Amino acid sequence: KVWDLSVKPTLEYVVPTIASVGFIKWRPQRKFHIASCALVVDCGVNVWDVRRPYIPYAAFTEHKDVATGVAWRGDPHVFLSTSRDHTLYHHVFQDATRPADKANPQGIALSCRMDVSHAYRVHVNPSRTAKLAGKLW
Known part of the structure; x- marks a missing residue:
């Protein structure tokens, strides 16, 4: 501490x-x-x-x-x-x-109600992201 x-x-x-x-x-x-x-x-x-x-x-x-x-x-x-x-x-x-x-870039959690949550690394393609952003605006 x-x-x-x-x-x-x-x-x-x-x-x-x-x-x-x-x-x-x-x-x-x-x-x-x-x-x-x-x-x-x-x-x-x-x-x-x-x-x-x-x-x-x-x-x-x-x-x-x-x-x-x-x-x-x-x-x-x-x-x-x-x-x-x-x-x-x-x-x-x-x-x-x-x-x-x-370190492992994944994680998982289990709630007391047995809900499962997970997180993992996503590799982002910058050109694809730019195209998607253009469609949103």
Whole structure:
């Protein structure tokens, strides 16, 4: 959870993670990106976009044991991480895995009245869309 403590404590964002978070650090020059390390289980460092909290924006999985800290190098594309495996890694964003790119673009929901709803990706042909728009107006 991310709280605004400037006046009265207000909950700003919630990012669900698979394990308790042990360390966080805001990404420099990126208002909505935050890096996190888990206390147990997860050995990677995830960078989250708090506007899309259910899947990491970027993941760095080089450590063999739980990551313990993150230090940005002043550049939003470069940071260092430490781990219980006694290693220090220098990370560059172009090397990150992007979990959202591998996510399944379909979804399904079932209501308590047994109604089924689904969503899926539709590839739009721009020329066909323009023709349809012309017919509507």
